[in-house]
């Protein structure tokens with residue numbers, strides 16, 4: 344195959360989605376010229392691990408769900424299985440704040456579906472009336488319309504407003520930093536609606552699951568904890584992928600400004616700020632939806648409009664370090680989550696050195712506060728000092744810590760969390776149909792069908808497979824490769 348006949352693929356965005364796509368393309372075809380373009384000065388996107396003085400500080404995600412296959416699957420393929428860690432087995436509890444006090448989150452709330460009602464009934468977080476209302480769920484018939492419903496509406500309708508506000512809303516916020524009244528049930532927790540439709544309700548679905556015989560495994564598979572991370576932080580994944588991409592043209596500090604059709608030819612011209620454009624056969628856009636909208640604005644106004652309708656929430660994380668001697672109460676949980684109704688700026692507080700003990704040296708507490716959520720984004724107008732002060736105020740009132748932190752790390756996340764609001768799945772279907780009309784152009788990433796790391800990996804890999812199939816069945820872009 345001559346150089347001129349080789350196909351060329353560009354991936355825009357070097358977050359976990361773009362990296363997973365690049366790796367997949369490399370694994371399955373060495374005959375494609377592959378370029379990965381990233382505007383920042385490092386790969387990884389939202390995965391930002393800082394290592395200092397024996398501490399592992401995560402600026403963005405801190406773990407991923409083990410039951411979604413492509414997180415664990417990719418780590419295995421990268422040879423990282425022995426580096427995986429679950430959350431500490433010694434301490435399992437998480438607290439929820441109510442009336443400025445911390446209450447234990449009842450066990451058995453896997454994936455927001457209560458898998459055990461006993462602990463919920465015993466928990467003082469819910470009033471006797473709230474518990475009675477929750478029990479009535481058994482008698483409530485399924486909603487028969489197919490219209491999308493908000494998460495808040497579904498949970499309040501089935502389990503009562505109190506369970507929603509005091510338990511489910513803060514759990515959901517910890518994932519999406521979102522507003523449950525806006526988030527689409529179908530796009531965020533379709534399993535809840537499925538349980539309602541298949542079994543007539545959540546309690547009935549839970550009882551049915553219990554009465555099912557446990558299948559006898561021929562070989563006992565290793566049971567992983569629900570949340571996994573890597574010994575030296577999630578960046579181990581992105582670093583390992585990056586090291587495998589040695590024959591890929593990786594361009595950092597390079598911003599793509601538009602993607603255009605080449606007149607009268609197949610293929611696309613990818614414009615780059617301050618550099619020559621590149622002519623390619625296929626493009627994978629692994630950028631946030633609002634960026635993708637700008638890049639394809641002149642190609643497909645309708646797709647760009649649908650992409651712009653995916654809103655994003657802004658947040659910040661602040662990690663602080665204290666000698667344990669300065670922490671007057673035991674950090675005996677993974678941390679706590681704060682319902683929106685508490686009206687506090689802090690959304691959640693992870694006691695990292697308890698949740699993942701290997702992330703801090705002996706004798707130190709590493710605590711991470713999550714600030715800001717959908718509708719409370721003014722947090723990013725604050726200076727670093729103000730954010731740190733906000734966290735100090737929080738920790739003084741909740742844990743009684745008065746000393747200044749020995750170390751602190753602030754990470755700002757403007758427009759970082761895509762919000763799957765009502766109608767999200769229809770918007771994504773519309774975007775996907777538009778992309779079908781643009782052969783060789785693919786969209787991947789957190790904006791569409793899952794924001795978690797395993798979802799992003801799966802999305803990147805899927806589009807890479809599609810891009811590869813496309814390059815194998817279409818003629819090479821004729822314009823000369825200019826870069």
Ligand SMILES: Cc1cc2nc3c(=O)[nH]c(=O)nc-3n(C[C@H](O)[C@H](O)[C@H](O)COP(=O)(O)OP(=O)(O)OC[C@H]3O[C@@H](n4cnc5c(N)ncnc54)[C@H](O)[C@@H]3O)c2cc1C
Nearest residue numbers: 356358359360382388389403404405599788789794795796
């Ligand atoms: C604070 C926080 C905590 C989170 N916690 C968790 C967690 O614990 N577990 C979990 O599973 N998920 C978590 N998530 C979600 C998860 O981290 C993200 O959904 C995922 O990392 C997104 O990956 P991505 O590659 O799709 O996007 P990104 O990581 O956003 O990557 C997109 C890349 O595109 C680049 N780019 C943008 N514009 C251009 C351009 N014009 N040209 C070139 N490059 C461009 C960006 O610089 C970026 O690197 C968290 C997210 C945040 C913000």
